[in-house]
Amino acid sequence: MADNQPAQEAPVAAEAPRGERGFGRGRGGRGGRGGRGGRGGRGGAGEEKEWAPCTKLGRLVKAQKVTSLEEIFLFSMPIKEHQIVDTLITEGQLRDEMMKIYPVQKATSAGQRTRFKAFNVVGDGAGHIGIGARVGKEVSLAIRSSMIAAKLNIVPIRRGYWGNKIGEPHTIPMKVTGKCGSVAVRLVPAPRGTGIVAAPVPKKILEFAGVEDVYTSSRGKTRTHGNLIMATFYALRKTYGFLTPDLWAETEPSREPADEHGEFLAEVAAA
Numbered sequence: 432m433a434d435n436q437p438a439q440e441a442p443v444a445a446e447a448p449r450g451e452r453g454f455g456r457g458r459g460g461r462g463g464r465g466g467r468g469g470r471g472g473r474g475g476a477g478e479e480k481e482w483a484p485c486t487k488l489g490r491l492v493k494a495q496k497v498t499s500l501e502e503i504f505l506f507s508m509p510i511k512e513h514q515i516v517d518t519l520i521t522e523g524q525l526r527d528e529m530m531k532i533y534p535v536q537k538a539t540s541a542g543q544r545t546r547f548k549a550f551n552v553v554g555d556g557a558g559h560i561g562i563g564a565r566v567g568k569e570v571s572l573a574i575r576s577s578m579i580a581a582k583l584n585i586v587p588i589r590r591g592y593w594g595n596k597i598g599e600p601h602t603i604p605m606k607v608t609g610k611c612g613s614v615a616v617r618l619v620p621a622p623r624g625t626g627i628v629a630a631p632v633p634k635k636i637l638e639f640a641g642v643e644d645v646y647t648s649s650r651g652k653t654r655t656h657g658n659l660i661m662a663t664f665y666a667l668r669k670t671y672g673f674l675t676p677d678l679w680a681e682t683e684p685s686r687e688p689a690d691e692h693g694e695f696l697a698e699v700a701a702a
Contacts, residue, residue: 432630482514487689492518497693504587506687513582520555526639527553527578530632531656535566550660551577553585554639561585562636562664564657580673588640590669593620601643604675609666611656613651618666621646630657633663640667 563580567573591604629647
């Protein structure tokens with residue numbers, strides 16, 4: 432005769448914690464909407480990690496073997512880590528500003544893919560300027576990427592005088608022209624006290640570069656702000672392309688930082 436006892440129930444699997452979707456990705460498959468550090472990026476809300484240089488130049492800068500950007504530009508050494516610029520320029524001097532951001536679209540087999548393109552400018556107001564342009568799926572990602580690109584593209588700007596060499600350099604030393612697309616920007620030295628005679632977009636870039644007095648002229652489709660920004664940057668970058676008589680004096684050659692501190696780099700690599 433069969434027992435009248437109730438059959439044992441099968442063990443129920445442990446309920447998944449609220450807010451997770453098991454093994455599926457879905458909308459929050461990488462930790463929810465902010466699974467890679469929230470909307471602000473990959474780093475999360477925690478403290479920033481200590482910089483661990485990956486290049487020889489980065490190791491020299493962190494060890495204070497290289498103490499200025501001029502030492503880097505003298506030997507045309509490429510900057511591949513944005514922390515180098517943050518370390519060499521005193522905190523508070525380096526400024527950055529978003530110049531332009533707009534959506535761009537690309538036609539794919541699944542339809543149109545929309546992303547955001549951002550232009551960022553960084554400068555210390557003392558002869559260093561950088562422009563970065565990057566595209567990202569989100570606005571915050573595009574802005575952060577363009578700011579890092581601007582620091583990696585930082586270049587020196589040569590400043591000079593209009594007329595007698597009295598006081599600090601206040602303008603550019605010669606006429607220069609930059610071109611991007613159909614836009615061409617021409618910069619002309621101006622007397623002290625003139626100010627920056629330019630449209631709002633080039634004026635902001637010239638202020639970040641540390642130019643106080645200059646005349647500007649532009650032609651082409653200047654309504655395309657991206658090309659106008661890059662044309663102004665290319666014009667400023669050309670100021671060190673002229674070998675004027677004051678630079679004709681012979682200088683003693685110096686050793687490249689990587690060669691001068693070769694033993695230190697070898698010790699760091701062996702550690």
